[in-house]
Amino acid sequence: MKVLDSVRVLEIGGLGPGPFCAMHLADLGADVVSLVRRPEGRAITSTLLNRGKRSVFVDLKDPADRDMVLQLVAGADVLIEGMRPGVMERLGLGPDECLAANPRLVYGRMTGWGQDGPLAPRAGHDTNYAAVSGALWGCSPADARPVSPFAVLGDIGGGALYLMTGILSGIVQARATGRGTVVDAAIVDGAAHMLNLMLSARAAGMVADERGASTYDSSPFYDTYVCADGQHITVGALEPQFYALLVQTLGLADDAEFVGHQWDKSAWPGRRARLAALFLSQPRAHWQALLEPTDACFGAVLSPVEAAQHPHLRARGTYVEQGGTLQAAPAPRFDGAAYPIGPACEPGAHTQQVREQLDAGGGAAVWRARQS
Numbered sequence: 277m278k279v280l281d282s283v284r285v286l287e288i289g290g291l292g293p294g295p296f297c298a299m300h301l302a303d304l305g306a307d308v309v310s311l312v313r314r315p316e317g318r319a320i321t322s323t324l325l326n327r328g329k330r331s332v333f334v335d336l337k338d339p340a341d342r343d344m345v346l347q348l349v350a351g352a353d354v355l356i357e358g359m360r361p362g363v364m365e366r367l368g369l370g371p372d373e374c375l376a377a378n379p380r381l382v383y384g385r386m387t388g389w390g391q392d393g394p395l396a397p398r399a400g401h402d403t404n405y406a407a408v409s410g411a412l413w414g415c416s417p418a419d420a421r422p423v424s425p426f427a428v429l430g431d432i433g434g435g436a437l438y439l440m441t442g443i444l445s446g447i448v449q450a451r452a453t454g455r456g457t458v459v460d461a462a463i464v465d466g467a468a469h470m471l472n473l474m475l476s477a478r479a480a481g482m483v484a485d486e487r488g489a490s491t492y493d494s495s496p497f498y499d500t501y502v503c504a505d506g507q508h509i510t511v512g513a514l515e516p517q518f519y520a521l522l523v524q525t526l527g528l529a530d531d532a533e534f535v536g537h538q539w540d541k542s543a544w545p546g547r548r549a550r551l552a553a554l555f556l557s558q559p560r561a562h563w564q565a566l567l568e569p570t571d572a573c574f575g576a577v578l579s580p581v582e583a584a585q586h587p588h589l590r591a592r593g594t595y596v597e598q599g600g601t602l603q604a605a606p607a608p609r610f611d612g613a614a615y616p617i618g619p620a621c622e623p624g625a626h627t628q629q630v631r632e633q634l635d636a637g638g639g640a641a642v643w644r645a646r647q648s
Contacts, residue, residue, distance in 0.1 A: 278305025279610055283447065284643050285354040286345070287311065287329070288336070288369075289623075292402070292427065293435035293463065294358035294386040295325040300440055301354075302328030302618055303606035307646040309348060309630065311336075312623050324603050328618025330626040330646070336367050344631075345369055347639030349377045353450070354443050358386040361396050371458045381456040382446030386439050388430070390462030402430035402463070409434065409467035414474070418488030434467030496548035497522065497538065500577065507560035508577035509567075511551075522572040526554065 280301060287298040289312030302308040308329040313336075334341045346369070349355060355374055357364050364370045371383045388405045389395040395408075403424040406412040411429045416422045424430070442459035450456050477483045483490045492498050497513045513519040519538045520529075528534045533550050536543055555563060560576055567574035578586060584595035584602060593614055596605055606615040633641045 278615055280305040281307075283307070283354065284352045285309070285356065286348050286352040288345075288355070288357040288359070288364075289313070289331075290358035290386075292358070293431040293439065294356050296432055297384070297386065297436040297439045297443070298329065298356055299325045299327055300436065300606075301443070303615060305615070306354075307643065309626075309642065311345065311348075315623060322601060323620040323622055324601055325620075326623070327603075327620040329621065330630060331621050331623050332630045333624035333627045336369065342368055344634060344639075346373065346377045347634060348642060349374045349381060349639075351639045351643045352378065352381060353447055354382045354384060356384045356386065356439070356443070360399075361387065361391045375456055375458075379456055380450045380454055382443050382450060382459060383456065384439050384443045384446075384459045384461065386435060386461050388435075388463045390465060391460045402427050402435075405430040405434065405463040406467055409464040410471055411467040414487075414493065418493050429470075430463045430467055433470055434465070435461065435463040438463075438466030438469070494541075494544060496544050496551050499548065499551075501552055501555040503555055503560040503563060504557060505559035505561075509555060509560055509563050510575045510577060511567075512573040512575070514573070518571055518573045521570060522567075522574075525567060525570055525572055526551075 283301065283306040285298060285301050285306045285308040287294065287308055287310040289295060289310045295310070298308050298310060310326065310329045310331045311334045312331055314333050334344065336342060336345070357369075365372075374383055375381055385391060387396070388400040389398060403412065406415075406424050406429040407422075409430075411434065412422045412424055414422075415424060415429070439459065439461035442461050446457040446459055474483055477491075478485075483492065488494055491514070497511060497519050500508055500510050502508055511522060513522040516538055523529050523534050528550075531550075533543075533546055563574070564576050568576070580595070581602065583589055584597075589595060593605055596603060596617060598617055599620065601620070603617070605617060609615075629645075630642055633645050637644075
């Protein structure tokens with residue numbers, strides 16, 4: 277049994293964070309029925325985000341399909357939608373209609389800018405939300421252009437995972453009180469909230485308001501370095517014991533350039549130059565072999581394909597390949613074990629099955645079918 281086996285989720289299929297959140301819920305056991313439009317043109321993602329779901333083609337502008345959605349809402353715990361503000365209301369499937377059909381429903385709304393504010397009706401993508409929230413500001417060396425890691429900062433970190441938090445919180449409330457809720461999950465809000473650890477460091481003086489003046493982007497012991505083969509490694513030896521171990525392991529403990537206090541900022545440029553030259557003298561694998569077995573706070577910069585082959589992640593089964601698609605296993609783990617990955621279906625794969633169940637027994641029959 278999985279932790280969310282009792283949760284029923286109706287997903288109004290979209291792009292990016294909403295489908296990811298629904299997949300995450302399915303990974304943990306939720307019964308997810310995804311209602312999607314028939315595809316037009318080439319899909320920009322594979323079916324990976326459909327894993328563990330049932331998928332049904334619908335036309336939300338069709339009154340019969342609208343009634344079908346409300347039948348499913350009546351037996352659901354959660355609805356997820358990622359339309360621009362006001363679209364679901366115009367379709368007759370907004371919070372008022374859905375909560376009237378099911379007062380215990382958690383109505384999850386996933387947008388970039390939120391349900392209100394000057395930018396709410398505007399289009400955008402992950403990198404735009406990350407930029408405006410402040411999260412993109414630190415994603416580069418001080419003298420380089422910021423580069424957003426694909427979908428991580430905004431769509432997933434600030435979006436899908438905050439929607440998930442809101443949904444699970446809403447379920448707890450609904451089961452305790454019988455009262456549903458509307459979750460306004462805006463990527464800009466979540467991405468900004470993720471900065472509170474950094475803002476705490478700012479309040480302590482470790483993060484400056486100018487790039488290149490903070491510990492994380494100016495110190496030699498918390499940085500990224502290029503190796504002889506053009507690959508990169510990271511060091512993050514902030515604490516004095518880890519810094520001392522890094523210097524010792526690199527054979528620099530008695531070097532005049534490194535004698536002195538770790539936090540002597542006047543020595544940082546010279547120390548960084550020395551470390552840069554040292555790391556450039558050997559390929560990445562050399563530094564992995566030397567530093568990875570220690571507490572020097574080291575990490576090689578790996579692509580996802582390389583990460584899947586790393587001994588640590590292989591031992592944990594963090595990545596798997598299923599149906600020819602490399603993917604990460606469900607997370608987190610419970611009771612020391614990872615959950616198996618559900619099969620990824622094609623869009624609309626369960627259309628006939630679900631419609632037959634609706635005809636035979638209404639929305640309740642659809643949700644019962646998965647439990648049997």
